[in-house]
Amino acid sequence: MSFSLGLLCRQCCHSVLSPRPALVRDFSSTPILALRRTRKIPVLSKKALAAKARKRAAKARKHIYENEKMTLESAIDVIRAVEVAKANATYELVIKTAMSRGSIIPKGRIALHRETKARPEDRILVFAEGRQADEARSAGAHIVGGIELADGIVSGKHHATTILCSTALIRAITPKLGRVLGPRGLMPSERRGTVTDDFAGYLRRLSGTTEWKGDKNGVIRMPIGKLHFPIEDVVKNIKQFVAAVKRVTGNQKDAEEKGKSKSVKPVNAITRVMLSSTQAPSIQISDI
Known part of the structure; x- marks a missing residue:
């Protein structure tokens, strides 16, 4: 003889004594590759990148003395x-x-x-030989000579505020004086104009500056x-x-420089x- 107590479950609304229904799981048939679609990152133009940089700079923290x-x-x-x-x-x-x-x-x-x-009075040292050495002496150079002056510079015998060199001797003095004069900013270089064959013109421009x-x-x-x-x-x-x-x-x-390089x-x-x-x-x- 079977009987029911009339009790219902609060979660599934079935009788307590009746068996619960089996759980059913639905599977999706959507392809896996469709779920893994990656979002393409847009390539910004130069104008957009510049605008983005300006916004970032505007939001950046300003220096403490910016308003002073x-x-x-x-x-x-x-x-x-x-x-x-x-x-x-x-x-x-x-x-x-x-x-x-x-x-x-x-x-x-x-x-x-x-x-x-x-x-202050400049003390000029010039690496030159022959006719160029005579021109440098007449232009007002204090010390004029050839490669032999390099040893005097290394030992501290010769002191100068400006050192010039002819184009013929620059390769000969660079191995000896590069590490000595480079950190002091006295090494002759073509970019600064201190490697030249026109010593009279350079010393003329040097005076009064x-x-x-x-x-x-x-x-x-x-x-x-x-x-x-x-x-x-x-x-x-x-x-x-x-x-x-x-x-x-x-x-x-x-x-002149604007026309040469942009x-x-x-x-x-x-x-x-x-x-x-x-x-x-x-x-x-x-x-x-």
Whole structure:
């Protein structure tokens, strides 16, 4: 005799004593390859990549002193106000460049609109022989000779602020002096114009100019004027010097260079230009 208790399961609504229905699993007949379709990554154009880079740069965190920039004339006014008790103070211009590994230390010569101090006397050493040696002596070179001068430079006997070399002797002196003069920025090179056969013309251009040079980190410091100078003279000196640095570092090209090459990248990008004095703070310039 069978009987039912009348109890129902709350989950399946069947009697407790009745057997549960078997579970049935449905399988999909969709091909596996159809489920594994990969999304193609679109190839962006140069214009789209540039716009993406601009958006990323706009969202990037700015430098802590980004909002403390001043125009050149405003920075000069602030420095003059701070240095009111010292009329003979010196303006110093600091230019920071992004020195990448293997970059050449920026270096050059300039004749400013108004010199800050008397130019130091240059001591010229020239590697030349024969008629070229006589021309170098008559042009005002202090030390003139052939390959024998290399040993004196290595030993410290000969000291010079500028070293020139003729095209005939450059291969002979490079193995001896490359490691000695290279780190000091004195090794003759064709790019700098110190490997030449026109010694008279080079020494003529050398006279009346001041040498400037960056350090190993790419920081260039230059006394650019005195506090008692008129503001117009200080502005001319700063703009003239910044333009010279831009040409040497590859950030600005002359008209002749623009026609020759179109895709030459800057050697060292200028990241910051700051003006200061003896007691005044260093102020970042925004309009240079």
